[in-house]
Amino acid sequence: MNVVKKKAYYHLPGLFEFYDLYRIFLPLYQEHREYFYDWCEIGSIYGASADCLWGGGRIGEGDYDPREVLALLKEYGISARLTFSNSLLRKEHLSDGKCNSLCAMFAESDAVQNGVIVHSDLLLNYLKRTYPNLYFVSSTTKVLTDFHEFAEEVKRKEFQYIVPDFRLNKSFDQLNTLTLSGKDKVEFLCNECCWIGCKDRRKCYETVSLQNLDENCPDHRCTAPNAAYGYRFSEAMKNPAFISIGDIQNVYVPMGFTNFKIEGRGLGSAIVLEFLLYYMTKPEYQLQVREAIYLDSMLDLF
DSSP: OOOOOOOEEEEEEOTTTTHHHHHHHHHHHHHTGGGBOTTEEEEEEEEOBTTOTTOOSSOOOBOSOHHHHHHHHHHTTOEEEEEEOOSOOOGGGGGOHHHHHHHHHHHTOSSSOOEEEEOOHHHHHHHHHHOTTSEEEEOGGGOOOSHHHHHHHHTOTTOSEEOOOGGGTTOHHHHTTSOHHHHHHBEEEOOOOSOTTOSOHHHHHHHHHHHHTTOOOOOOOOOSTTGGGOOOHHHHTTSTTOOOHHHIIIIIHHHTOOEEEOOOTTSOHHHHHHHHHHHHBOGGGHHHHHHHHHTOTTOOOO
């Protein structure tokens, strides 16, 4: 009997923020599939354009025409996700023209279904009524560190995916108690660099939510060790919650988990390229992929 092995699906950062990178990478990924691991696929690309009131997690910076963004993903059959994970929305914010226009555009897809990453139940209920063709993802900005709270979130029928806090990544005994359908909904955050002992994660996300609402709010001051160095992939790999490609192949997929989120919307294209190389590209072809990206004169990696 032939055993069909499940594939891993990556949910990649920077739908708007790194459009130029994906404009080069996606044709390469399609035309030279031999460069990339055959056990993984791109499940979605997520992000938010600049000045979106509903944005959360990070401040959106992309200013590309959303029609061009959607056309690119449609061409390659990839789901697009809007990151609208603001946790502090009020009823008056639901009428925002830009965010509604984006949702209407994304909901019109006649190919792959597009989605929205949400935190606020107020927004979720509005989107369910107004744009029923979209699917919904429960945001990691909820900071679900308690497994029982997370398990209850998994049971919510309105969500197609749920992203737990990264500190649940290695809770294997508890994770294995989920049903098969529950495991299909879990989307692990692989490459978080945040200090595993952080107690201010929710407050940090709330600061971003306030800033997206254009409210007078000082930046959150991170007190974690080595915070001054910013994001470094080499440091993220030392995080006890880091999920490596070996973990994905040998632990998570055999357990029934197939969805993995790569963070990086607030980083540069060069670092995001390193994520694509590490998680998706065979070592013997990484130089070819780097060269194809670096030699494109239209892309400013730094």
